[in-house]
Amino acid sequence: xxxxxxxxxxxxxxxxxxxxxxxxxxxxxxxxxxxxxxxxxxxxxxxxxxxxxxxxxxxxxxxxxxxxxxxxxxxxxxxxxxxxxxxxxxx
Amino acid sequence: xxxxxxxxxxxxxxxxxxxxxxxxxxxxxxxxxxxxxxxxxxxxxxxxxxxxxxxxxxxxxxxxxxxxxxxxxxxxxxxxxxxxxxxxxxxxxxxxxxxxxxxxxxxxxxxxxxxxxxxxxxxxxxxxxxxxxxxxxxxxxxxxxxxxxxxxxxxxxxxxxxxxxxxxxxxxxxxxxxxxxxxxxxxxxxxxxxxxxxxxxxxxxxxxxxxxxxxxxx
Numbered sequence: 475x476x477x478x479x480x481x482x483x484x485x486x487x488x489x490x491x492x493x494x495x496x497x498x499x500x501x502x503x504x505x506x507x508x509x510x511x512x513x514x515x516x517x518x519x520x521x522x523x524x525x526x527x528x529x530x531x532x533x534x535x536x537x538x539x540x541x542x543x544x545x546x547x548x549x550x551x552x553x554x555x556x557x558x559x560x561x562x563x564x565x
Numbered sequence: 566x567x568x569x570x571x572x573x574x575x576x577x578x579x580x581x582x583x584x585x586x587x588x589x590x591x592x593x594x595x596x597x598x599x600x601x602x603x604x605x606x607x608x609x610x611x612x613x614x615x616x617x618x619x620x621x622x623x624x625x626x627x628x629x630x631x632x633x634x635x636x637x638x639x640x641x642x643x644x645x646x647x648x649x650x651x652x653x654x655x656x657x658x659x660x661x662x663x664x665x666x667x668x669x670x671x672x673x674x675x676x677x678x679x680x681x682x683x684x685x686x687x688x689x690x691x692x693x694x695x696x697x698x699x700x701x702x703x704x705x706x707x708x709x710x711x712x713x714x715x716x717x718x719x720x721x722x723x724x725x726x727x728x729x730x731x732x733x734x735x736x737x738x739x740x741x742x743x744x745x746x747x748x749x750x751x752x753x754x755x756x757x758x759x760x761x762x763x764x765x766x767x768x769x770x771x772x773x774x775x776x777x778x779x780x781x782x783x
Contacts, residue, residue: 519600519664526603526657530610534756537649541763548770555777562781 570762577755584752587745594742600664603657605745608735609753610653611679615715616757617647618682621689622712625705637701638772640708642764644689646757647711651683666728674725675718682714 584605594601624640627633658676659669670676685707692704722731738746 517664519598522600522660522664523602526660527606529656529660530606530653533649533653537760541760541767545763545767545770548767548774552770552774552777555774555781559777559781 570759573755573762574759577752577759580748580752580755584745584749587748591742591745592739597665600661603661605749606753607654607657607661608746609750610650610657612750613753613757614647614650614654614683615719616754617643617650617761618686618711618715620761621647621686621708622715625708625712628701628705629709634772637705638765638768639761640705641693641768642761644686644693644704644708644711645764646760647686648683648690649760650753650757651679651686655680655683662728671728673727673729674721675727675729678714678718678721682711682718685711685714 588602588605591602591605593599621640621643624636624643627636628640658679662671663669689704689707689711692700692707696703719732721727722729723733735746
């Protein structure tokens with residue numbers, strides 16, 4: 475799993491500069507009325523706004539969960555080692 | 566910090582609960598319309614990212630020159646937050662750009678420098694995870710480079726030609742847009758402080774576990 479993650483990350487690092495080399499689309503020859511734009515250009519804003527806010531909330535909640543689970547694990551380990559240490563000192 | 570944590574958590578939660586209503590009541594921007602509302606989370610996410618980068622850099626400098634372990638814990642926590650808040654900015658920005666500029670991404674000065682700064686903090690975390698013993702000081706140097714990027718990223722829109730709005734946009738906001746923006750910015754700064762405190766606490770507990778293991782071996 476870790477190797478797969480490392481490989482994916484390495485791929486992203488290698489692929490990013492190749493996107494930078496892509497040529498930008500050529501400018502239009504003349505003015506185009508908005509009504510005759512292809513469907514792709516008449517993009518509704520609402521889904522983009524909803525996705526943006528959902529991403530922010532998911533990242534915040536995901537990170538909070540990550541800290542909480544790591545902290546719980548570390549505190550459990552701390553209690554366990556403290557108990558072992560106390561038992562060792564009593565002997 | 567312990568005394569401040571609960572009030573800060575309550576204030577931050579209240580600000581985040583109120584933020585959607587403030588954003589909804591803010592007027593539509595004349596040229597971009599609804600999609601401009603991403604601004605109210607996008608810019609505060611970058612403010613929190615810059616804050617995290619500066620905290621990480623300052624803590625890194627303390628690690629390098631004073632060798633303090635508590636500063637190292639703060640630097641690691643801040644670096645992780647810089648990656649999280651940076652990721653928010655890097656995802657919400659293209660969603661805005663797709664509608665406002667017609668493209669998801671443009672390799673201009675602002676976007677590229679922001680991506681590079683984010684990658685510096687990803688590198689910091691990778692170095693801490695896989696760098697082995699002694700990686701603290703090496704990563705502290707990386708934190709300084711990450712912090713040094715902040716003014717370049719901030720002023721890049723004013724110095725170079727870029728599709729990104731200039732920094733003057735924030736200063737010239739109408740009160741009807743400025744107040745929701747201020748609320749969201751305060752919410753993100755509060756969130757940063759709360760998460761930083763929680764993340765530092767995690768590192769402190771981990772350090773205590775390591776110390777106890779050493780005592781156990783003795």
